[in-house]
Amino acid sequence: MKNVSEDLLKENLLSFLDSIQDEPIAIVQSNQKIAVILSIQEYERLVNANVADFQQFCDQVEQQAEAKGLTEEKLQEILADK
Numbered sequence: 001m002k003n004v005s006e007d008l009l010k011e012n013l014l015s016f017l018d019s020i021q022d023e024p025i026a027i028v029q030s031n032q033k034i035a036v037i038l039s040i041q042e043y044e045r046l047v048n049a050n051v052a053d054f055q056q057f058c059d060q061v062e063q064q065a066e067a068k069g070l071t072e073e074k075l076q077e078i079l080a081d082k
Contacts (some may be wrong), residue, residue, distance in 0.1 A: 003028050024074070 002019070003026045009016055016025055016037070024038035 001026050003033065005029070006034075 001024050002015065005023065006027055006029050008025050009025075009027055019025065020037050024036050027035045027037065028034045
């Protein structure tokens, strides 16, 4: 990932927009990274990967709960008792 100052980014925005197809760019202000610019393809890949990972996690939790005898009906009963 390239680091670019906000001033340099302002001066060369179009060339940096072309370069984000190859790698993301971190925008630096006062020696601190404040933002990242990345291609829409990379953004969508990250979002979809996170959704898929979360769904896999939910599926695993569901399987573990069912293995221990916790069904949707039992969960509703527990919640109704509270």
